[in-house]
Amino acid sequence: MKIAIIGTGYVGLVTGVCFSDFGHEMVCVDKIPSKIEMLRRGEVPIFEPGLDRLLERNVRAGRLSFTEDLAQALDGADAVFIAVGTPTRRGDGHADLSFVMAAAEEIARAARGPIVIVTKSTVPVGTNRRVREVVAAANPDLDFDVASNPEFLREGAAIDDFMKPDRVIVGVETERAARVMQEIYRPLYLRDFPIVMTDLESAEMIKYAANAFLAAKITFINEIAALCEKVGADVKQVSKGMGLDGRIGKTFLHAGPGYGGSCFPKDTQALARIGQDHASPIQLVETVIKVNEEVKRRMVDKLLDLCDGSFNRKTIAVLGVTFKPNTDDMRDAPSLTIVPAMIGGGAMVRIVDPQGRREGESMLPGVEWMTDPYAAADGADLVVVLTEWNEFRALDLRELAGRMACPRMADLRNVYSPGDVRAAGFVAYEGVGRRG
Numbered sequence: 001m002k003i004a005i006i007g008t009g010y011v012g013l014v015t016g017v018c019f020s021d022f023g024h025e026m027v028c029v030d031k032i033p034s035k036i037e038m039l040r041r042g043e044v045p046i047f048e049p050g051l052d053r054l055l056e057r058n059v060r061a062g063r064l065s066f067t068e069d070l071a072q073a074l075d076g077a078d079a080v081f082i083a084v085g086t087p088t089r090r091g092d093g094h095a096d097l098s099f100v101m102a103a104a105e106e107i108a109r110a111a112r113g114p115i116v117i118v119t120k121s122t123v124p125v126g127t128n129r130r131v132r133e134v135v136a137a138a139n140p141d142l143d144f145d146v147a148s149n150p151e152f153l154r155e156g157a158a159i160d161d162f163m164k165p166d167r168v169i170v171g172v173e174t175e176r177a178a179r180v181m182q183e184i185y186r187p188l189y190l191r192d193f194p195i196v197m198t199d200l201e202s203a204e205m206i207k208y209a210a211n212a213f214l215a216a217k218i219t220f221i222n223e224i225a226a227l228c229e230k231v232g233a234d235v236k237q238v239s240k241g242m243g244l245d246g247r248i249g250k251t252f253l254h255a256g257p258g259y260g261g262s263c264f265p266k267d268t269q270a271l272a273r274i275g276q277d278h279a280s281p282i283q284l285v286e287t288v289i290k291v292n293e294e295v296k297r298r299m300v301d302k303l304l305d306l307c308d309g310s311f312n313r314k315t316i317a318v319l320g321v322t323f324k325p326n327t328d329d330m331r332d333a334p335s336l337t338i339v340p341a342m343i344g345g346g347a348m349v350r351i352v353d354p355q356g357r358r359e360g361e362s363m364l365p366g367v368e369w370m371t372d373p374y375a376a377a378d379g380a381d382l383v384v385v386l387t388e389w390n391e392f393r394a395l396d397l398r399e400l401a402g403r404m405a406c407p408r409m410a411d412l413r414n415v416y417s418p419g420d421v422r423a424a425g426f427v428a429y430e431g432v433g434r435r436g
């Protein structure tokens with residue numbers, strides 16, 4: 001099949017590369033010329049493990065190409081995927097659909113049909129119908145169908161998630177769209193990965209409901225962690241004991257500095273707004289959003305306590321600023337709340353992150369970027385483990401403590417054992433939801 005994809009971000013590029021690996025002829029389109037130029041040179045504009053090799057293999061096989069020219073990409077295409085951003089709209093918390101609608105209009109102008117227009121971006125219920133209306137109004141003669149195909153990949157494990165998904169969700173309203181979507185996903189179908197065929201509205205809702213549920217699970221354990229600190233329980237033990245219950249499951253049950261990233265914050269907000277607009281408020285999700293903000297503020301208080309009540313003139317080494325390991329994505333990362341609070345309080349902040357600098361430099365002004373955690377700890381008053389990159393999981397704690405002016409650690413991902421940290425010479429250790 002020939003397939004075009006609009007948007008070469010985390011989702012669009014992974015989708016394009018993986019579909020081409022299935023054997024489809026893929027043309028990836030982006031409106032940012034520098035991204036297309038990089039991709040044509042075989043360079044990947046984002047950090048996603050394994051993507052560069054898979055991209056190279058499929059370009060070499062002649063199945064994968066990149067262009068700014070949508071008309072050329074749509075020429076003879078059976079389907080076009082919209083994988084553009086749907087950030088939070090300024091001011092009201094709704095999903096900003098302007099990129100999706102602009103892409104729909106561009107497709108209407110450039111397509112010759114017959115074609116299936118598939119929305120992969122995360123969009124509120126009713127958006128696929130709006131896409132259909134927009135396209136039909138802009139090009140009444142175009143023979144097309146719409147389909148909803150929300151994406152569930154996780155950055156950092158995106159290729160595996162795409163190639164071995166827990167499920168694929170497809171919302172359609174015509175036989176023809178169902179046939180094309182089945183053909184596109186046939187390689188997964190043959191390997192027995194579940195493909196759930198449903199209507200447009202249910203497909204759109206599944207994505208928001210799944211993300212809100214996961215955000216709620218993280219937030220639940222973060223609140224339990226706060227209580228653990230008060231009553232002397234250890235949240236790591238509590239998570240383990242809870243997670244072994246098959247009805248609960250052990251994933252997304254790790255206490256930390258609050259959820260962040262390109263999806264959970266904006267999708268919980270959008271779902272809350274959809275509920276309010278339909279006079280069916282989702283109070284649980286509204287509370288999750290509020291509590292997550294409190295969790296981040298609680299982390300700042302924790303760091304302040306470790307700094308004897310003042311950040312002023314303290315040197316603080318922060319290990320990890322991306323919202324999770326194995327990605328360069330900084331969108332809504334907890335570091336964007338925590339680091340400015342330290343800087344605002346007068347601290348000198350040094351940051352080490354294996355991939356975060358390129359994006360983080362403009363978002364975190366006033367910090368010093370370093371590459372070596374030990375050098376960052378030289379003369380420091382506090383080291384903060386903020387993102388659990390593998391590089392920070394097995395540090396030589398004695399060496400780290402020995403270099404610091406005052407060896408104190410805030411381990412906001414509960415990577416280390418409090419006993420080991422103290423035995424290495426640290427005078428203070430604070431995890432999340434555990435005895436210090």
Ligand SMILES: NC(=O)c1ccc[n+]([C@@H]2O[C@H](COP(=O)([O-])OP(=O)(O)OC[C@H]3O[C@@H](n4cnc5c(N)ncnc54)[C@H](O)[C@@H]3O)[C@@H](O)[C@H]2O)c1
Nearest residue numbers: 007008009010011012030031083084085086121122151155
């Ligand atoms: N990032 C994730 O982990 C993830 C996971 C699942 C779902 N999603 C959803 O997928 C969608 C895309 O997310 P992302 O993180 O890949 O976004 P992104 O911001 O990384 O990428 C979007 C890309 O689309 C391009 N673009 C926008 N309008 C265009 C147009 N008219 N023509 C050509 N290119 C255009 C932009 O230049 C950009 O390169 C969002 O709705 C998001 O919620 C993201």
